[in-house]
Amino acid sequence: MLLVLLGVAIPPLRAQSVRAITLDEAIILARTGSVDAAVALNQLKTAYWEYRTFRADLLPEVNLDATLPSYRKSYNAYQQSDGSYTFVRNNYLQLNGELSVSQNIWLTGGKLSLNTSLDFMRQLSSPRSSRYMSIPIALTLSQPVFGTNHVRWNRRIAPVRYAEARARFISETEQVAMTAITHYFNLLMAREQVKIAEQNLANSEKLYEVAIAKRGMGKISENDLLQLELNVLDARSDLTSKSSDMKNCMFRLRSFLGLSDDVEIEPVVPGDIPGGKVIYADILDRALVNNAFSRNIRRRQLEADYEVAKARGNMREITLYAQIGFTGTSDALQGAYNPLKDNQVVQLGLKVPLLDWGKRRGKVKLAQSNRDVVESRLRQERLDFSQDIFVLVERFNNQREQVAIAAKADEIAARRYFTNVETFMIGKLSTLDLNDSQIKTDEARRHYINQLFQYWYYYYQLRSITLTDPGTGRLITVDMDKL
Structure with missing residues (x-):
């Protein structure tokens, strides 16, 4: 009777629905449903209304x-x-x-x-x-x-600040995609690990059953039989651990994409990779034209000059x-x-100060000194920006070949392991050689998934820096009116 009451009182658990999601679908969901995307959008809205306020200051104002x-x-x-x-x-x-x-x-302030x-x-x-x-x-x-003509300085700085905010928003949406890629491949790697662990457990149990029969016929030693039994136990333990890791990765991706808890995500291994090699000079030119970095450099330079102008204007x-x-x-x-x-x-x-002990002149010198510091930092940041792009271009161009090599190695390792299993069945391969073949197969699969992750991460990192598609060169745009 108690069990019946408990059965009535406790609602049934919701069954999870399996949803296969490709990498492109995960990126789209991240751009629309993630918290990071919402934060980036709110920052753009703040910059937009600041710019609208600046534009309103330039127009006639009617007051009652x-x-x-x-x-x-x-x-x-x-x-x-x-x-x-x-x-x-x-x-x-x-x-x-x-x-x-x-x-x-505007002209006189x-x-x-x-x-x-x-x-x-x-x-x-x-x-x-x-x-x-x-x-x-x-x-x-x-x-x-x-x-100081504050109106003129604001007319120079405000448009640059707004253009910087727009470029930063587009760049941040691409960074949201990069975060989604990280979570996606973490889950993909974890799921592959579970599949490997399940396959290894099935193989270990099958080989252990064969070994028991061979031991009965005296064809293998007691040591080899015990080793295969240990392999079964290790495979079960590894499957439990990998399943827990996969659930953790799924929770992180599901939370980032804004999906409900009753959805079990089934990530799909990306197929063909887009684009070919890119040219450093071309990527650098795109970045300097489109990226928020160039606007940021310009804005900070103008703001430093503005501080010097204000200090000079305050002298009298x-x-x-x-x-x-x-x-x-x-x-x-x-x-x-x-x-x-x-x-x-x-x-x-x-x-006009008749005697201020050099206070106002000191403020001018301080503003000039701060401007010199800003200019020095900007020069260093330009060099670092160019260097980072050069390294990224080199890595991206090499990564396509790395993916192809890893895919071939994964295929060969899988074929080798299958052959070794058959060889072991007929007693012509030792247990140690079989274990080594299994380890190499697992490593090849993990390496292939990791190389895919690196490629897609570099790909969207280039998009984030240049605000263009690396392959086609098409400019990434956002309809600000809709936003």
């Missing part, structure tokens, strides 16, 4: 600033003509509104704005009164003189402020607009 209403009933301190203070009571209602259109001036405003105040205590003040139009210019601060327009005031709304009077303001601010 209004207080509707402001009511005050309080006491404030008031200084009388004899110097003494008293408190006066305020009781008034105030409304004001201002509409402005402002535009950054100043700001030009066009404003119109209306203020209304009503005195609520005796004697009651109302007043209007209008500024129908006012043109205002705020212009730093001899300072001169700001010109000018406003021209009309204003009017009256007890009635119509009278606040007719007649109008001139409203002009011109202000020139000057801040």
